[in-house]
Amino acid sequence: MSLIQVKDLYKIYQMGNTEVRALDGVSVSIEQNEYVSIMGPSGSGKSTLMNLLGCLDTPTSGEFFMDGTNVATMGDDELAHIRNKKIGFVFQTFNLLPKSTSLRNVELPLIYNGEIKAHERRDMAIRALTRVNLGDRVSHKPNELSGGQRQRVAVARALVNNPAIILADEPTGNLDSKTGEEIMTLFDELHKQGNTIILVTHEEHIAAHASRVVRLLDGKIAVDEATNRGKKVTQ
Amino acid sequence: MKSFFWENLRIALSELWSHKTRSILTGTGIVIGIIAVSLMSTLINGVDGLFEESMKFLGRGNLYVEKWPWFGDEDWWTLRNRPRIELDMADEIKERSQYAMVVAAERGRSANLSYNELSAENIYIHGVTSNYPEVSTVDVEYGRFFTESEDRTGAQVVLLGSEVAKTLFPQGNPVDKMIFAGSKRFRVIGVLAEMGKFMGAFSNDTQVIIPLATFNKIFHGPWGRRSITVKVPEHLVEDAKEELRGVVRVLRGLKPEEKDNFAINQQNAFRQSYQGIKLAIGGTGMIITALSLLVGGIGIANIMFVSVKERTREIGVRKALGATRSQIQGQFLIEAMVITASGGLVGLIISTLISMAISEFLFPANMSFGVAFMAIALSAGVGLFAGLAPARKGAKLDPIEALRYE
Numbered sequence: 001m002s003l004i005q006v007k008d009l010y011k012i013y014q015m016g017n018t019e020v021r022a023l024d025g026v027s028v029s030i031e032q033n034e035y036v037s038i039m040g041p042s043g044s045g046k047s048t049l050m051n052l053l054g055c056l057d058t059p060t061s062g063e064f065f066m067d068g069t070n071v072a073t074m075g076d077d078e079l080a081h082i083r084n085k086k087i088g089f090v091f092q093t094f095n096l097l098p099k100s101t102s103l104r105n106v107e108l109p110l111i112y113n114g115e116i117k118a119h120e121r122r123d124m125a126i127r128a129l130t131r132v133n134l135g136d137r138v139s140h141k142p143n144e145l146s147g148g149q150r151q152r153v154a155v156a157r158a159l160v161n162n163p164a165i166i167l168a169d170e171p172t173g174n175l176d177s178k179t180g181e182e183i184m185t186l187f188d189e190l191h192k193q194g195n196t197i198i199l200v201t202h203e204e205h206i207a208a209h210a211s212r213v214v215r216l217l218d219g220k221i222a223v224d225e226a227t228n229r230g231k232k233v234t235q
Numbered sequence: 236m237k238s239f240f241w242e243n244l245r246i247a248l249s250e251l252w253s254h255k256t257r258s259i260l261t262g263t264g265i266v267i268g269i270i271a272v273s274l275m276s277t278l279i280n281g282v283d284g285l286f287e288e289s290m291k292f293l294g295r296g297n298l299y300v301e302k303w304p305w306f307g308d309e310d311w312w313t314l315r316n317r318p319r320i321e322l323d324m325a326d327e328i329k330e331r332s333q334y335a336m337v338v339a340a341e342r343g344r345s346a347n348l349s350y351n352e353l354s355a356e357n358i359y360i361h362g363v364t365s366n367y368p369e370v371s372t373v374d375v376e377y378g379r380f381f382t383e384s385e386d387r388t389g390a391q392v393v394l395l396g397s398e399v400a401k402t403l404f405p406q407g408n409p410v411d412k413m414i415f416a417g418s419k420r421f422r423v424i425g426v427l428a429e430m431g432k433f434m435g436a437f438s439n440d441t442q443v444i445i446p447l448a449t450f451n452k453i454f455h456g457p458w459g460r461r462s463i464t465v466k467v468p469e470h471l472v473e474d475a476k477e478e479l480r481g482v483v484r485v486l487r488g489l490k491p492e493e494k495d496n497f498a499i500n501q502q503n504a505f506r507q508s509y510q511g512i513k514l515a516i517g518g519t520g521m522i523i524t525a526l527s528l529l530v531g532g533i534g535i536a537n538i539m540f541v542s543v544k545e546r547t548r549e550i551g552v553r554k555a556l557g558a559t560r561s562q563i564q565g566q567f568l569i570e571a572m573v574i575t576a577s578g579g580l581v582g583l584i585i586s587t588l589i590s591m592a593i594s595e596f597l598f599p600a601n602m603s604f605g606v607a608f609m610a611i612a613l614s615a616g617v618g619l620f621a622g623l624a625p626a627r628k629g630a631k632l633d634p635i636e637a638l639r640y641e
Contacts, residue, residue: 056555056634077559084557095552095638099249111242112557157556 001068002029003164003196004053009062009072011048011219022048023059024219030165030198035191037199037207037227040216047169049216050200054087054167055079067164084112088158092170094150096142102129102153103138109161128156132186148179155186165196172206184209239562240569247570250542251577261538262578264531265614268524269582270589273602273610275520277590279513281600286509289433292372293502296469298479300324301462304498306508317496320461322447324486325364331482334467334475337369342450344459348443350403350414358399359442360416362450370464373444378410378425386446393421397429398440419453421445472501528613531578532621539571539625550629551637564630571622572615579614583607 011023023045030036040046051057052064055071058079064072067086074082088109089095096105106125110116116124129135132152142150151171158166168187172180188209191197201207211230215223251258293299302317322340329338341363348355365386367373373380373394381392393414400409409423430439467475476499483497543550550563558566586602593600 051635054555056638077561080554080557080559083555089555091638095548095555097549097552099253108553109556111239112553112559112562114239161557 001065003032003034003067004028004030005063005065006053007063009049009052009064010060011045011052011057012060021219023052026062026216026219026221028214028221028224030196033191033194033196034212035187035197035199035210036212036214037201037210038214038216039200039202039204039207040222041202044216045219046200046202046216048219050167050169050198053165053198054089055082080112084109085161086164088161088163088166090151090154090158090166090168090171092173094142094147094154094174096150096153096157098142101139101141102134102145102156105142105153106157106160109157113161124160125156128160129153131159132156146179147175148182151175151179151183152186155183155190159190159195165198166190167198167200169200170202171199172201172203180206239565243566243569244573246566247573250570251573257538258574258577261534262531262574262581264527264534265575265578265617266582266585268527268531268617269579269610269614270586271520271527272524272613273583273606274586274589275517275524276606276609277586277600277602278593279517279520280603280606281590281593281598282513282516285598286505288431290502290505292430292433292439293505294370294372294466295502296467296472297370297501298465298467298472298476299462299500300328300465300479300483301460301498301500305500305504307498318487319457320463320497322451322461322463324483325463327486328463328465328479328482331485332465332467332475332478334471334478335465336468337366337464337466339364339366339370339464339466340447340462341367341464342447342454342459342461343442344454346417348399348403348414348416350409350412353403353405355399355402355441360450360454361442361444362447362454363444364447367444367464370466372430374428374430375425376428377408378423380425381446386448389448389452390446391419391421391449392424392446394425394427394444395423396427396438396440396442396444398438399443400426416443416445417453472503476501528617531575532617535571535574535618535621536625538574539567539622540628542570543567543625543629546629547632547637547640550632551634551640554632554634555638560630563632564626567626567629568619568622571626572618575614575618575621576611579611582614583610586610 006029007027009023009026010021013020013022026049038046038049052059055066058074059072062072063070066082071079071082103122103125106128107121110121110124126135126138129138132155134149134152134156137145137149142153145153172183175183184206187197187199199207199210207213208227208229210227213223213225213227214221300320302320303314322342325338325340329335341361343359343361345357346360348358365381365383368380375394376397378394380394381390385392393416395403395409403409403414404412409426412423413420414423427444432438465479480495480499484495487496489496553563590600590602
């Protein structure tokens with residue numbers, strides 16, 4: 001079975017008398033160590049799909065298996081556990097806790113894991129920060145770091161739990177193009193190291209880093225194809 | 236679970252630290268509430284100790300036949316016009332009462348004393364019968380009490396209270412020295428052991444004791460206290476009181492329709508009236524406490540709602556990273572409880588200082604461990620209660636909307 005298996009996924013909002021089909025029957029499978037970008041204009045259902053893949057939301061109907069477990073019917077707390085153990089989020093606006101050091105920020109998912117001792121948490125967080133080349137910035141607070149460094153702290157936080165997928169939502173949207181490229185290089189490396197990455201973006205050159213692109217339109221998958229890079233790999 | 240607690244405590248402390256002014260203002264209501272409750276309990280404990288200590292001076296089985304009741308709301312003029320107590324009734328009472336074990340009589344008024352150039356002013360002169368030690372707590376430290384024959388003959392002998400002895404005889408033994416009370420010479424035959432104050436105010440150590448007959452011989456006129464003390468078995472004191480009332484009525488020749496023109500006082504009167512005072516103090520304290528804790532709690536709830544609103548995005552992040560509802564709820568509950576418990580701690584420290592000052596200058600009032608524990612538990616409880624609604628609100632936030640919140 002695929003790492004992520006989505007079948008006939010619907011998300012329908014009732015806005016007064018009109019029905020909004022944010023997702024209108026989406027089926028997609030993502031394999032272990034795939035690097036997929038999800039693209040689409042605003043209103044295409046891109047964000048809704050990302051929220052569902054990130055287990056932040058539940059679908060109106062459809063099947064969603066993540067790593068073999070059916071996520072579609074889970075309750076709030078079960079979803080929280082899945083997010084904690086299987087998903088690493090990277091957000092456009094970094095979303096670090098401003099008053100906490102890099103180390104504390106990266107430790108956070110481990111704290112909510114609840115089964116990891118304090119000194120292990122510390123070691124794991126330092127290892128994750130070292131992986132993103134911030135081993136010397138563990139005690140800095142977000143406002144003492146540059147935008148690129150902040151996003152790298154966020155990537156370290158996404159990695160620390162050893163998640164099944166890394167879900168990045170416009171990770172370069174708040175960065176200048178040079179720093180953005182640095183972050184994308186970091187994702188490329190993580191992919192090479194065996195991580196599964198899902199990238200949500202509206203920029204073609206960012207999406208080009210992935211080996212596969214899924215294009216959404218009006219809540220449906222319009223295109224699902226290998227990128228040039230993906231084609232090179234398969235050739 | 237333990238790691239969440241420490242994490243939450245850490246978050247709470249750093250949040251409070253980064254909003255110092257807000258935290259202090261918010262906690263003030265709790266500080267006042269805790270000062271009110273802990274100080275009130277400490278004071279009541281202190282006053283209780285003082286009261287019981289004082290009650291020892293009035294034996295449990297003692298009935299005091301006097302003109303004035305110790306407590307009550309009878310018309311002052313009626314009381315004023317009562318005939319004075321004839322102290323020679325004492326022997327008749329002893330004869331007629333079945334319960335009376337000892338009947339002692341006493342009078343008192345104040346006068347100035349002197350020895351050589353030293354003087355003691357406004358000293359309470361207590362004229363008592365020779366059986367007085369049996370109905371009171373006086374204890375002779377040096378020398379002796381006077382005898383029955385000294386009482387009968389009106390011998391000019393005196394026992395000094397410990398303070399009076401210190402004033403008139405700063406160095407040296409007063410026994411067998413001659414002192415003046417007004418214009419009369421008295422021989423000191425003993426010094427009383429230190430007794431302390433009655434209700435923290437009236438010292439029993441600034442009195443002197445002389446035989447009643449001597450008192451009657453020297454001091455004429457209607458002034459001063461007159462009292463007959465009847466000692467009866469403690470467990471029969473209520474029956475004895477009724478019997479005594481009848482005996483005194485007969486001795487005074489009162490007709491059945493006439494009201495008592497005397498009072499029979501006892502320790503119980505003090506106890507009842509003290510209970511009333513204690514209830515009033517306690518009740519006032521409870522009202523102040525309840526009000527300030529309620530207002531304080533509303534303040535905490537309000538500030539916690541603000542805090543949840545301000546940190547919507549943080550809640551979103553925490554939820555995305557895997558925080559469950561109960562973990563978010565716990566975070567804000569602990570934060571509220573840390574505010575109130577810190578307020579409680581500050582209140583406790585302030586009231587400990589106040590009670591130390593009271594102990595130093597007024598009467599013993601020590602903060603007990605129980606009171607301290609109750610104060611902290613109470614303040615933490617207010618935090619739990621006040622934090623509940625805001626914490627639930629935060630816990631119920633939808634992570635998607637919370638992450639999008641600006």
